[in-house]
Amino acid sequence: MRRETLIFCYAMVAPALIFTILLGIYPMLASIRISFLEYDLLRVHTTGTPWVGFENYLRVFNDPKFLQTVVNTGIFTVLAVSGVISLGLLLSQVLNEDYRGRSVVRLLVCVPWFVPPVVASAIWMWLLNTDRSPINYLLMHWGLIDSNIRFLTDREAWGPFSVPMLSVTAVRIWNGLPFVVIFLLAGLQSIPRSLYEAAEMDGASILQKFRYVTLPLLGPVLGVLLMLLVMTGLGHFEINYIMTGGGPQNLTNTMAIYSYQQAFQNWRFDTAAAASGLILILTGIVCIYYIRGQLKKDVR
Amino acid sequence: MSVSGVEHVNGKAGRRLLSSSRRDALTRIAVGVITALILIYILVPVFWMLKSSFQSALEIRANPPIWFPGEPTLKAYEDMDRLIPVWRYLWNSVVVSLIASVIATLIATAAAYVLARFRFPFATLILTLILVTQLIPPITRVFPVYTFIQSLGLLNTYTGLTLAYIGFSLPFAVLLLRGYFETSCPPELEEAAMVDGCSHFSAFWRIILPVSLPGMAAVGIFTFLNAWNDFLWASLLLNQGSMKTIQVGIGDFASEGGGVQYVNLFMAACVVATVPAVIMFLFVQRWLVGGLTAGSVK
Amino acid sequence: MGEVTLTDVRKNYGALEVLHGIDLSISDGEFVVLVGPSGCGKSTLLRMIAGLETTTSGEITVGGRLVNKLPPKDRDIAMVFQTYALYPHMTVADNMGFSLRLRSISKAEIAEKVARAADILDLTPLLQRKPRQLSGGQRQRVAMGRAIVRNPSAFLFDEPLSNLDAKLRVQMRAEIKSLHQRLGTTIVYVTHDQVEAMTMADRIVVMNGGRVEQVGSPLDLYDHPANMFVAQFIGSPAMNVFHGRVSEDQDAVLELEGGGILPLGKRATGAEPGQRISLGVRPENVRLAEEVGTTSVQAKVMVVEPTGAETLVNAVIGQSPVVASVKERLRFNPGEEVPLGFDFGEVHLFDGESGDRID
Numbered sequence: 001m002r003r004e005t006l007i008f009c010y011a012m013v014a015p016a017l018i019f020t021i022l023l024g025i026y027p028m029l030a031s032i033r034i035s036f037l038e039y040d041l042l043r044v045h046t047t048g049t050p051w052v053g054f055e056n057y058l059r060v061f062n063d064p065k066f067l068q069t070v071v072n073t074g075i076f077t078v079l080a081v082s083g084v085i086s087l088g089l090l091l092s093q094v095l096n097e098d099y100r101g102r103s104v105v106r107l108l109v110c111v112p113w114f115v116p117p118v119v120a121s122a123i124w125m126w127l128l129n130t131d132r133s134p135i136n137y138l139l140m141h142w143g144l145i146d147s148n149i150r151f152l153t154d155r156e157a158w159g160p161f162s163v164p165m166l167s168v169t170a171v172r173i174w175n176g177l178p179f180v181v182i183f184l185l186a187g188l189q190s191i192p193r194s195l196y197e198a199a200e201m202d203g204a205s206i207l208q209k210f211r212y213v214t215l216p217l218l219g220p221v222l223g224v225l226l227m228l229l230v231m232t233g234l235g236h237f238e239i240n241y242i243m244t245g246g247g248p249q250n251l252t253n254t255m256a257i258y259s260y261q262q263a264f265q266n267w268r269f270d271t272a273a274a275a276s277g278l279i280l281i282l283t284g285i286v287c288i289y290y291i292r293g294q295l296k297k298d299v300r
Numbered sequence: 301m302s303v304s305g306v307e308h309v310n311g312k313a314g315r316r317l318l319s320s321s322r323r324d325a326l327t328r329i330a331v332g333v334i335t336a337l338i339l340i341y342i343l344v345p346v347f348w349m350l351k352s353s354f355q356s357a358l359e360i361r362a363n364p365p366i367w368f369p370g371e372p373t374l375k376a377y378e379d380m381d382r383l384i385p386v387w388r389y390l391w392n393s394v395v396v397s398l399i400a401s402v403i404a405t406l407i408a409t410a411a412a413y414v415l416a417r418f419r420f421p422f423a424t425l426i427l428t429l430i431l432v433t434q435l436i437p438p439i440t441r442v443f444p445v446y447t448f449i450q451s452l453g454l455l456n457t458y459t460g461l462t463l464a465y466i467g468f469s470l471p472f473a474v475l476l477l478r479g480y481f482e483t484s485c486p487p488e489l490e491e492a493a494m495v496d497g498c499s500h501f502s503a504f505w506r507i508i509l510p511v512s513l514p515g516m517a518a519v520g521i522f523t524f525l526n527a528w529n530d531f532l533w534a535s536l537l538l539n540q541g542s543m544k545t546i547q548v549g550i551g552d553f554a555s556e557g558g559g560v561q562y563v564n565l566f567m568a569a570c571v572v573a574t575v576p577a578v579i580m581f582l583f584v585q586r587w588l589v590g591g592l593t594a595g596s597v598k
Numbered sequence: 599m600g601e602v603t604l605t606d607v608r609k610n611y612g613a614l615e616v617l618h619g620i621d622l623s624i625s626d627g628e629f630v631v632l633v634g635p636s637g638c639g640k641s642t643l644l645r646m647i648a649g650l651e652t653t654t655s656g657e658i659t660v661g662g663r664l665v666n667k668l669p670p671k672d673r674d675i676a677m678v679f680q681t682y683a684l685y686p687h688m689t690v691a692d693n694m695g696f697s698l699r700l701r702s703i704s705k706a707e708i709a710e711k712v713a714r715a716a717d718i719l720d721l722t723p724l725l726q727r728k729p730r731q732l733s734g735g736q737r738q739r740v741a742m743g744r745a746i747v748r749n750p751s752a753f754l755f756d757e758p759l760s761n762l763d764a765k766l767r768v769q770m771r772a773e774i775k776s777l778h779q780r781l782g783t784t785i786v787y788v789t790h791d792q793v794e795a796m797t798m799a800d801r802i803v804v805m806n807g808g809r810v811e812q813v814g815s816p817l818d819l820y821d822h823p824a825n826m827f828v829a830q831f832i833g834s835p836a837m838n839v840f841h842g843r844v845s846e847d848q849d850a851v852l853e854l855e856g857g858g859i860l861p862l863g864k865r866a867t868g869a870e871p872g873q874r875i876s877l878g879v880r881p882e883n884v885r886l887a888e889e890v891g892t893t894s895v896q897a898k899v900m901v902v903e904p905t906g907a908e909t910l911v912n913a914v915i916g917q918s919p920v921v922a923s924v925k926e927r928l929r930f931n932p933g934e935e936v937p938l939g940f941d942f943g944e945v946h947l948f949d950g951e952s953g954d955r956i957d
Contacts, residue, residue, distance in 0.1 A: 002652065002667075002669065004499070004500065004669065005418065005420075005500060006420055006421075008414070008499075008500040008501060009414045009418050009420040009423075010420070012410040012411060012413060012414040012504075013410070013411040013414055013415065013426055015407045015410065015411070016407050016408060016410070016411035016430065016470055016474060017411070017426055017429070017430075019407065019466055019467045019470050020429055020430050020433050020467070020470060020471065021429070022448070022467065023441070023445060023448075023463070023464060023466075023467025023468065024429075024432075024433030024436060024441070024467060024468075024470075024471065025429060025432070025433060026444070026448075027440075027441040027443075027444035027445045027448065028433075028436050028440060028441060028444075030443075030444035030447075030448075031440050031441060031443060031444050034443065034444070087338055090331065090334060090335070090338070091335065091338060093331070094331060094335050105339075108339060108342065108343060109339075109342060110581075111342065111343065111346050112342055112345075112346070113525070113577075114525070114574055114577040114578045114581065115345075115346065115349075115574050116528065116529040116531075116546075116547050116573055116574065116577070117529055117531060117547075118529075118531050118547040118548075118550050118551045118554075118573075119349070119547075119550060119570040119573050119574055120345070121554075122550060122554050122559055122566065122570055123345045123346075123348060123349045123567075123570065124345060125554070125559065126348070126352075126559070126563065126567075127344075127345060127348060129560075132361055132363065132365075134348070134365035134367075137363060137364055137365055141364070174341065174342065174345065177342065205323045205324050205327065206323075206324045206327045206328070206331075207323075207327055231435055231437065232437075234437060235437025235438060235439050235440070237438070237439055237532055238531045238532060241531075242531070242551055242554065242555075255439075256437065256439040259439050259440075259442075260439065260442070260532075263442065263443055264536070269443050272443060273443060276437070276439050276440040276442075276443075277440070279437050279439060279440055280436065280437065280440045283435060283436070283437055284435075286435075287432065287435040290431075290435060291428060291431050291432065291435075486681060486683065488679045488680075488681050488682075488683035489683050489685065491648075491650050491670075491677075491679070491683065492677065492679060492683035492684075492685075492744075493685075493696075494649070494650065494669065494670040494671060495648055495649075495650075495670045495671070495675065495676060495677045495754075496671070496676075496696050496697035496700060496744070496748075497671040497697045497700035497701060498671060498700060499669070499671065502700070507685055510687045511685070511686055511687055
């Protein structure tokens with residue numbers, strides 16, 4: 001490679017690399033380091049930040065509240081990801097068909113994308129407000145329920161499942177659906193039309209075409225999407241934090257909220273770092289598969 | 301589609317086609333019904349927000365719910381500024397998101413271009429680093445970034461939050477644009493430019509950049525929306541008084557209970573917080589569809 | 599002025615060598631076509647002359663200057679790409695004038711040069727259009743216009759016609775040739791289409807597997823192919839080839855692999871009895887004989903393909919396929935036996951092992 005080409009390449013990646021290292025790699029490493037220190041912001045000027053080994057991790061694991069958030073996070077991720085992918089698959093199919101008014105439907109489906117999570121949470125908090133919920137009103141009106149559902153405040157839990165957990169998941173799916181639909185639609189459009197025509201000539205029904213043409217060819221796209229969603233799901237914060245603050249009784253708490261509360265309410269950066277270190281490990285496992293896939297694509 | 305031509309087909313094959321088209325009709329109906337239900341799920345909350353912003357607080361709270369405002373009023377929009385400094389918050393959000401997305405897109409385009417085109421030493425390592433960064437959950441970076449921005453003295457400044465947003469948007473922007481360069485921007489273009497007398501940089505600046513505007517626009521919107529929608533970082537890095545972003549402003553107002561008492565003002569503020577993203581999208585959609593590369597190759 | 603020379607030019611990708619020492623000297627004003635099957639290294643070689651690929655070892659000169667280490671922009675060459683690579687955001691005029699603008703030439707002079715090139719190529723009415731508003735043939739012409747406004751030492755063409763339909767291709771072939779006659783600038787032209795090579799080139803370079811097989815004028819290659827590869831690559835329909843062994847019992851007879859014998863005529867000179875050889879004869883040098891004799895053999899007709907101007911008779915001799923191209927409009931039934939004779943003056947003999955010509 002010519003020298004000026006090399007200089008050009010490094011000059012071009014340098015800004016991105018510097019930002020990536022300063023605001024991505026370095027903070028991650030720093031966070032891992034903090035998780036092995038005592039770092040209590042309220043006492044840091046008297047005690048400093050001594051090395052304590054795995055003490056923070058032990059403390060976190062002995063906290064039943066944290067263990068519950070681990071289970072919650074898992075349930076939330078599985079529900080939200082499977083929900084958003086199945087709805088996304090269906091909608092992207094519908095949007096990929098040719099019919100009048102398709103562009104309008106496309107735009108409508110995209111609408112929640114433009115609604116910031118904070119606003120989404122706010123609207124849904126109102127729609128799911130126990131006493132004034134129009135949803136409760138309609139259900140009652142149609143005689144489907146005889147007392148108001150306490151969407152966000154019901155304390156009854158069946159194992160890790162509870163009404164607030166399901167409500168929060170539904171809001172997350174609502175907010176995340178447009179991205180998934182667009183992502184899948186891009187994948188669908190790369191499938192050559194002639195394959196469907198061939199399948200039709202062979203007598204395949206709509207469902208068979210979906211099963212034998214669409215799904216296998218969408219496989220790689222679905223894989224990437226799945227991993228992205230699982231990773232964002234494991235670190236999910238905003239909607240739960242705003243709508244329920246993790247409550248009632250910790251039922252909708254996630255690891256990310258636990259970590260945030262430890263840091264910015266209890267000022268225990270060490271506990272927070274240990275909790276987020278565990279999120280990092282979980283996502284790291286998913287991440288390895290993702291990167292391998294991306295790099296394999298690079299070899300061409 | 302599959303129905304056409306059925307009558308010309310005889311015997312077994314014909315019957316099979318017919319029965320499969322009847323099955324298809326059932327599938328279509330089922331899909332149609334489910335789609336309609338999903339559309340209701342998608343649209344009702346947005347409709348609720350919109351219609352509430354034109355009602356009085358009393359009417360919103362009414363039981364049974366009033367779905368269509370009896371006397372639509374703009375009062376909420378006129379009054380909201382007294383309780384929430386919406387316009388100020390909006391300005392904060394626009395400044396930070398716009399600057400962050402423009403800078404991030406430019407930086408990402410430069411990096412993505414060389415990562416897509418050249419095999420230089422450490423290219424794979426750099427790409428891996430960027431990929432890894434994309435996959436670190438934000439929450440694991442919050443505390444060090446918070447202290448880092450604090451140590452730069454940039455807490456509660458536009459610059460601090462903008463820097464943070466650039467850092468977090470970059471990896472995904474690089475990945476998207478790298479894919480764009482590999483599929484939609486033929487290498488012959490810059491080769492032609494080099495033969496025509498360009499250096500690497502002028503080929504990038506004069507040919508590649510203008511040609512990849514559609515891709516950059518798409519990535520730009522994406523990073524803009526990410527920054528615009530963010531609550532976590534803004535709540536930590538820019539949360540004092542009038543410096544709040546609109547998301548933090550709304551979130552704080554809600555958590556102080558204002559969302560219930562002044563629900564009409566609150567819904568109006570929510571509409572205002574949503575509209576810029578929609579405008580942004582509609583504005584750039586034209587470019588996305590344009591397909592500028594059409595005709596350069598083949 | 600516009601000579602291009604290559605001296606022992608090699609290209610490695612890692613441990614893999616794809617060009618194994620190419621030597622070639624192209625004189626000023628010559629139209630040289632590099633031809634070969636895909637993957638033979640012809641495009642890589644052209645891109646190395648352009649400076650778009652680095653040269654692992656060896657020397658490349660353009661106009662007497664060593665250009666190995668120079669970036670493309672300093673090599674004084676212009677290139678026409680297979681995909682045209684027109685800048686989509688610029689008008690035709692801007693596309694053509696771009697290289698001049700980079701050289702800080704005055705606006706008036708650029709306009710004048712672009713106008714002159716546009717005139718040569720019939721592009722004048724299209725100058726204000728964008729590439730996407732042009733047809734394939736028009737884009738092709740703009741790509742050439744972009745090259746000629748610069749008046750470079752040499753033009754490089756990388757399969758410029760392969761994206762055009764058959765009719766346009768024939769038309770552009772003639773246009774490029776007449777353009778060359780008019781401008782007199784050196785052209786290095788890469789194609790996989792031997793017809794293009796034959797019709798346009800002053801000299802053809804046949805490449806295969808990263809090596810030069812033969813260099814020569816089109817008719818020279820056609821009449822005296824240096825080896826089996828060139829013999830079969832040049833000419834359409836391809837040359838008939840029979841593999842066999844020179845008989846040790848009879849004079850001037852080839853015992854075919856898979857049975858049957860073939861008279862060798864006078865051309866048996868040079869081949870030893872018992873030597874494994876290949877005999878090549880072009881379809882137009884195969885004719886229908888009156889009867890089987892000392893210079894003709896029995897063949898079985900398989901398929902007859904009338905093209906209008908001529909008739910291609912596909913037959914087999916023993917197990918070996920043979921194609922005869924005859925002027926008469928003949929009808930045969932499949933399976934019919936016909937006697938075929940060869941013009942022995944036009945028969946080529948190649949060594950069975952190396953594939954090299956035996957003379």
